[in-house]
Amino acid sequence: MTSQDTSSRPRPEPVPVPAREIPPASLARLTLYLRALNNLLADGVERVSSEELAGAAGVNSSILRKDLSYLGSYGTRGVGYDVQYLYRQISAALGLNQDWRVAIVGAGNLGRALAGYTGFESRGFEVVALxxxxxxxxxxxxxxxxxxxxxxxxxxxxxTRANMVVLAVPASVAQELCDRVVASGVSSILNFAPVVLQVPDNVQVRKVDMATELQILAYHAQRAQHPEIEPGSSARTAN
Structure with missing residues (x-):
């Protein structure tokens, strides 16, 4: 499947917010389902089975059905899910029927790349300041x-009425800038700086640490190359 620019697609219609809090793991997978549904809509697909949607998202179909149950959506046996309706339902659960205006702090290579990324707008995020x-x-x-x-x-x-901020700045200034952002009334922050930010309880911070992700990849790559290595064991040296 190939995706295309969907910035002209109407915003999701209001759907009741799920009564139960969605667990973090399920919440993360909802974004995968939304991306898969976005591709299906671009291809003109109207209905999809749980197996097909799970395959497109790279998860097990039973996990998908459990995740969607938090939204009150079970689909129809033998018929599957209405792609447009499920897209709107997940979008609303993620808050994408609201106006999200993003300010990026840090106009280095990373900040400029983020500011120029066209995928934000098609997913409901407008970059308004840099x-x-x-x-x-x-x-x-x-x-x-x-x-x-x-x-x-x-x-x-x-x-600009920005209500989300991305921090793409050095660790040495991240906390100071974070404090100023919070004092400005912004309570949603995406942090690329390699530091743990201290914020009030009402402020949500998501940390993106690419070095950590690379280290995790290195671990899995090592395990794939040397399956004989036992967890916690040290390399043996010749006598």
Whole structure:
């Protein structure tokens, strides 16, 4: 299946928020189902079985049915799921029927790449501001965005009505900038800095640590290359 730009697709219609809190693992898989459904919609598919949707998302069909049960959606036996309805249902459960306006702090290579990523808009996220502290960078343009000075962070957040912030900054300044973001009223932060941020209980922080993910990949690659290695064992050396 191939995906295409779906920015012109109507926003999901309001669907009741699930009464039960969705477990973190199920929540993460819902994003996989949404991506698969997005591809199905792009291909003009109207109905899909649980086995087909699970296969497209890379999970077991029984796990998929359990995850969808948190939304009150079980599909129809022998008929499957209505793709458009399920897409709207999951989108609403994830809060994607709201306006999410994203500000990116840090206009280095990572920040610029994120600001230029076209996939955000098609998934309900609009990048409205980009910040940096480097005078050589401030005022430059990334797409349609002009880089604002970090000193103006609070004012620009208010003006653009940003309600999510991505921190793509060095660890040494991440906490200070996080504090300013929180003081500006933003309670949803995606952190790429290699540091644990301290925030109030009402603030949600998601941490993206690419080095950690690479280390986990290295572990699995080593296990695949050397299946004889026992967990916790040390390498044997010749006498």
């Amino acid at each position: 910040f940096d502290a480097d005078q050589m960078v401030v005022g430059s343009e990334v797409g349609w965005l002009r880089v604002s000075h970090a000193n103006d962070l609070e004012a620009v957040i208010r003006r």
